Amino acid sequence: MSRVLYLAEIGYKNAGDQVMWDIFQRHFRNNLASDRFRVAGRQAAGTALSAFDSVVLGGGSLVAPAYLAKLEEARQGNIPYYIWGSGVDKWVTRAGLDAMLNGSPLPAAFTAQAKDFKVADIFRNAHFAAVRGPLSQAFLQAAGVEAENIAVSGDPALLLTPQDAKFASDKLPLPGGGPYIGINWGTAMNQIFGKDEAFVEDELAAAAKRWIQQGYSILLFVMWPKDIPASRRLMNKIGDANRVRLLETVDPYEVMGIIGQCKFTVDLKLHAAVLSAVMRIPFIALGYRFKVFDFAASIDAIRYVISTDSPTLAQELLYAANHIQENYTQTVNSLDKQLTAYQKARMLAEPFFRRLKKEAGTN
Structure with a gap:
């Protein structure tokens, strides 16, 4: 043996x-x-x-x-x-x-x-x-x-496919009708570029409020149980309970199912962005450390990373979201091309x- x-x-x-x-x-x-x-x-x-x-x-x-x-x-x-x-x-x-x-x-x-x-x-x-x-x-x-x-x-998780997603019916109904923006939030114990998670959280809340004004609903999701308190706090900052829902599962396949219902996602954790890419859902990654940029570079997506030490984070989030919305098919096709190359090479x-x-x- x-x-x-x-x-x-x-x-x-x-x-x-x-x-x-x-x-x-x-x-x-x-x-x-x-x-x-x-x-x-x-x-x-x-x-x-x-x-x-x-x-x-x-x-x-x-x-x-x-x-x-x-x-x-x-x-x-x-x-x-x-x-x-x-x-x-x-x-x-x-x-x-x-x-x-x-x-x-x-x-x-x-x-x-x-x-x-x-x-x-x-x-x-x-x-x-x-x-x-x-x-x-x-x-x-x-x-x-x-x-x-x-x-x-x-990343090894690029070996996944959208068929691996699990859509859990007990997580429904979703708030206020679509379309949905997914936001992955949590904590890295303040070990982030800028060392100010509170600032990033406030900027996320400001951007989310603007997206709600544009007609979106917000799905908050987590990758780790310790992310839940921060995500609850962000949900309260956003307000508008009819348009915001926090889904607390950390089952990666259920997370993929959540992501699959979104128009695009905004992701703190690296593998939230990876799973978004796997699902061919455009993402904006919060570049909190080197590893986020490393992954984004591997799929030619550096332009969709915003460093957490940016003083204009909310403004940059809104700009990136507008770019995705205006170039949606092109963005999805680019993700698919990059993912397909890795999945063929295996x-x-x-x-x-x-x-x-x-x-x-x-x-």
Whole structure:
């Protein structure tokens, strides 16, 4: 029996982390015989690698100290390891992101910590290494990872299709009639660009009130139980109870169903934007950290990201929404083109699991 470890931030009822773990397990079952291979999901903390024959760094922003330390442990212990669509996040400050978006070289200070964690060696010795987006790839190359040792796979959740959505009848009826704008709100514990979630919340409320005046109803949705208090607060700030509804499910497939009923969405959490893209629903992403820009860059959607430190956030939200409304078919077609390309390549699906089966089966 070959034992495979899937390392990721699972167990927190986070819809994004959960859906990527679901996807991994689904493809694992479909490609690797259950009498020969077994997979277990664990977080980095407290996990002993000695019980496993192979290690997969799963989806999420896991190119980070705790998880890289586990990959280095695997490297030192000659345990085969794989990087399955993970990405960079907190290592890249707003100044570093601006430099990358402007095409400027990253000063050495911005990549020093990544170099300290031996990312070049870790990626060189991985049996497979693909990251979420081109900005993660560019940052890691600036930190010394050679181009031939890192590919861009897209986020693992891009393997989903609209058919995976679940429309829960108990969440109906919806408020006030359509059309609907979905707003994903919550908290990142104020670890956002600008460090002012209260300001962002007020700007969202102002934009939502304007959309209601234009004839829309608002569907608030969350990706994590800890997002619910902030979303309730936003609902109260918007007011107009007949036109606003908060749906508190964190089931990722029900969230997809909610998104599917919207004209477009405004999303704080990364995987709210990912699921919107999967559903071919235009989105405006609140760029609260590097990872949001990284994903958007992977599907040519940077223009739909607004940084949370923008002093004119509400105005920019309204402008972006108008652009989507005026170019709706073109925007949907662009999303579909980008998603179709990833889903045809399926780098994280059959090609990856065939390789894992071949290599893990010989351990």
